[in-house]
Amino acid sequence: MRITEVNVRKMKMMMKSPFTTSFGTFQEKEFLLVEVKDEHGNSGWGESVAFHSPWYSEETVETNLHIIRDFLVPIVLENAIEHPDEVNELFSHLRKNNMAKSAVEGAIWDVYAKRKGIPLAQALGGTAEKIEVGISIGINENMQELIQTVGGFVKEGYKRIKVKIKPGFDVNVMRELRQQFPDVPMMADANSAYRLEDLDVLKQLDQFGLTMIEQPLASDDIIDHAKLQPHLKTPICLDESIHSLEDARKAIELGSTKIINIKIGRVGGLTEAKKIHDYCLEQKIPVWCGGMLESGIGRAHNVALTTLPNFVLPGDTAGSSRYWDEDIIVPEVTVQDGYITVPKEAGIGYAVNPEALDRFTIDKWQFVKHQELA
Numbered sequence: 001m002r003i004t005e006v007n008v009r010k011m012k013m014m015m016k017s018p019f020t021t022s023f024g025t026f027q028e029k030e031f032l033l034v035e036v037k038d039e040h041g042n043s044g045w046g047e048s049v050a051f052h053s054p055w056y057s058e059e060t061v062e063t064n065l066h067i068i069r070d071f072l073v074p075i076v077l078e079n080a081i082e083h084p085d086e087v088n089e090l091f092s093h094l095r096k097n098n099m100a101k102s103a104v105e106g107a108i109w110d111v112y113a114k115r116k117g118i119p120l121a122q123a124l125g126g127t128a129e130k131i132e133v134g135i136s137i138g139i140n141e142n143m144q145e146l147i148q149t150v151g152g153f154v155k156e157g158y159k160r161i162k163v164k165i166k167p168g169f170d171v172n173v174m175r176e177l178r179q180q181f182p183d184v185p186m187m188a189d190a191n192s193a194y195r196l197e198d199l200d201v202l203k204q205l206d207q208f209g210l211t212m213i214e215q216p217l218a219s220d221d222i223i224d225h226a227k228l229q230p231h232l233k234t235p236i237c238l239d240e241s242i243h244s245l246e247d248a249r250k251a252i253e254l255g256s257t258k259i260i261n262i263k264i265g266r267v268g269g270l271t272e273a274k275k276i277h278d279y280c281l282e283q284k285i286p287v288w289c290g291g292m293l294e295s296g297i298g299r300a301h302n303v304a305l306t307t308l309p310n311f312v313l314p315g316d317t318a319g320s321s322r323y324w325d326e327d328i329i330v331p332e333v334t335v336q337d338g339y340i341t342v343p344k345e346a347g348i349g350y351a352v353n354p355e356a357l358d359r360f361t362i363d364k365w366q367f368v369k370h371q372e373l374a
């Protein structure tokens with residue numbers, strides 16, 4: 001396969017409602033899309049999950065643009081690629097910048113599956129025909145509103161409720177939610193807001209029977225999480241700390257994590273995500289697919305990945321309507337009774353809506369392979 005053209009778009013979409021984490025609030029989502037075209041004119045799509053500012057990780061929309069344009073695009077235009085697993089290898093001499101790599105690699109996976117005429121899920125080795133979904137709910141200091149929000153999503157059928165917590169918005173909130181929803185699988189995501197000294201607070205969360213607590217300690221830590229876990233009944237799940245198979249291996253060996261949240265962008269693409277998945281299956285560590293408030297394109301990649309067998313816990317892959325008044329794919333991703341039906345069409349299985357795509361595009365760049373002399 002030859003990649004003959006790469007198109008990069010900077011997108012801006014308004015989310016239906018503001019999303020608040022322990023870092024702050026945002027409602028406007030800026031992100032990059034990558035389209036690759038092969039020598040037959042097939043096109044594949046990928047999404048960068050880097051945000052406008054570096055609050056979740058050090059990557060941003062602008063750093064991703066730089067890395068994609070100046071380093072990754074030349075590599076994919078200059079090398080023949082037989083299988084998308086080779087892309088990870090082709091990028092391996094460039095350090096980190098995982099979200100940028102993942103956006104390009106994801107587009108190549110999509111175009112590869114389309115050439116083969118098979119769904120991306122099948123190209124990845126996934127078998128599930130439908131996947132279980134949970135939902136992630138941002139911080140809302142108005143308890144009545146939060147209860148209503150949770151209740152609405154429980155009614156819609158979401159299989160597990162994740163609530164963001166931060167110091168001062170934790171034990172009381174989970175107690176109240178547990179009282180209101182005694183039987184709903186619930187978990188809390190701290191996005192690194194605590195330190196070991198907060199042990200007393202974290203221990204109090206044990207009484208609510210949470211399925212896990214996500215990334216309680218520092219975003220680059222695996223040592224203190226290993227110290228924390230023996231003091232908690234609630235399993236720790238790492239998100240921010242895991243960027244590769246090697247990170248996963250070390251965290252599991254240390255006992256820092258009992259569950260892993262796999263985000264394709266954070267680990268540098270689908271090939272690395274699959275490796276982490278396979279290793280966790282061997283190690284009996286359950287995984288689930290995290291979310292980065294993606295548009296339909298990134299969401300479709302998440303759905304495909306989740307069809308692998310060790311994705312045994314509901315992911316943060318909620319339906320399009322949870323985030324957007326109008327998504328950029330058709331059909332939109334829909335959730336029924338807490339499940340997404342995996343599309344059977346080739347590639348990511350959803351078509352990009354060209355009109356919506358253009359409407360939300362604020363800038364674009366085209367890179368074309370130089371003609372080779374005969």
Ligand SMILES: O=C(O)CCC(=O)c1ccccc1C(=O)O
Nearest residue numbers: 056136191290291292293294316
């Ligand atoms: O609904 C989603 O896409 C996931 C929401 C979420 O929890 C999240 C959103 C943005 C950045 C980080 C996280 C996280 O999982 O920590």
Ligand SMILES: [Mg+2]
Nearest residue numbers: 189214215239
């Ligand atoms: Mg998280």
